[in-house]
Amino acid sequence: MIRWLAALVLLCLGAPALADEMRPVSIQFEQLSEVRWELGWRQPIASASADRDAVPVLPETCRIEGAVDWRMAPLSSVGKAQVSCRGDVAGKAIGWPAFLGQGEAILRVAPLGRNLQVHRLTPEEPSAVIAAKPSSAQVWRSYFLIGVEHILAGWDHLLFVIALVLLVARPWPVIKAATAFTIAHSITLAAVTLGFGGIRQDAVEALIALSIVFLAVEIARGKAETVTRRLPWLVAFAFGLLHGFGFAGALREIGLPEGDIPAALISFNLGVEVGQLLVVAAVLALMALLRRIRPEAEAQTLRLASYPIGIIGAYWLVDRLVG
Template structure:
């Protein structure tokens, strides 16, 4: 158990402090006339070793004409180019040349007088075949997968959900708290994405870290009666509104397909919920196993678990306040 807690602590400290920052490569391929397209891309830069001269892999019948306009910033490279294609591009592929590890790209293809196509590119599938008639489920599949990945790789949200389950601990109260958290961050995510609300991302990130520290303190208090233990769903709802701003920041980095904003928003949120349910079920299963094998040790184990949760949350809070 001590080794498990130590591993959780080291994993959290090693994780990126700005855990909401989903920064995939973004590629836009927009048709301007029957044979002319405008190509644009944004490549995040993680280190000085990253190649700043990459460009998308074009369909076989297409070529760049003129000079590529590149702008290099500290965290990203943006590029634009005019492309001429001989004949239709349907059935041909377009992609990115250097997707490694967990990196990914979002590709948008916007033909004249046809719906926008959205593809998610990964290391395993770095190219996508442009469809003559796009599937209605393209956006849903791509953004659902992004939502699942975000909650499972978004360390701060993940740790908050784990801490919430550890605090509440049992069946129906967990369901109510998780439902309140889901409803709250769904409302905020929609409001921010549609332009009805907004909050500075650095402030959001610091407050999310503070919410983790708050739950860790509540867990460490044991069974002492507090407002959080009496009304966990209310606390979950309040913090859910805050975490929704974080989800919105991630979705803003990913970008939304023009004309498909509602579908992308709903499918991303459903993906977040699916990932969240996986985490909740896993933690509840571990708690159930603990109660079955060592019921007397449950209070001690929960109190021990609160320390790595609190330390990681405090580390993120300090880092985000003074970075």
């Protein structure tokens, strides 16, 4: 019985690891001067067979100057290089050569004095043509995919959503809590992106970790009558405001295309919501399966799940406070 429960807990907590394997390659190609560009990329390592030395395929008029700067980050290989290009790169192709272990790559091109453009690369379309001016449809599509990527690859946001579903446990209250969380983080995401406020990013990241610890403690308390149990939508709304600052920080790092900021902001937020709903549906399905197979084990399974959630959240909290 204990082994069965442990396996089920690991299955419930397997979603973050799976999401990490879904993380795309991230490529940044930024112009520094008329001929100088900086190329940076991060390749998540999904398996031992992944090509960790892969380098983006540059336009034919560009070449890498000097040695590539390599470093290993947690679960990813990171590269950086200086590039020189002859003439305008508009109309030239740039791509990614190795999709083993990853299904897509997000390419960001930042020409000097022109709008940022974002492209999604796949094994079927491993390269993209750099546009002189990105279209509105391209902005909508690209930022939507970035939003989905951010929620699925952002372990802290992902773990918070999982913990919230485990705490509320029933479909209709989960829908209300998830809606409140969505409305709240949409408010702060828009406010920060449009320049109406903000909080230091290191403080935001620490508070997000604290929110995970808080939910883990609430789950571990079982059916104890608390404000969180009575009004989960209110707690979700309060923490949603906080998580919105985190989403805004990620979007700020990506950059927004001038002239298409509303489209980029709305499509990014819609992408976040789609990714979030996928996670909510997956966790609810697992809980429904548990109730059908072994309903008497639900309370103990939830309590068991709260410990690794709390430990991970506490580790992130300490790391973000002292790291």
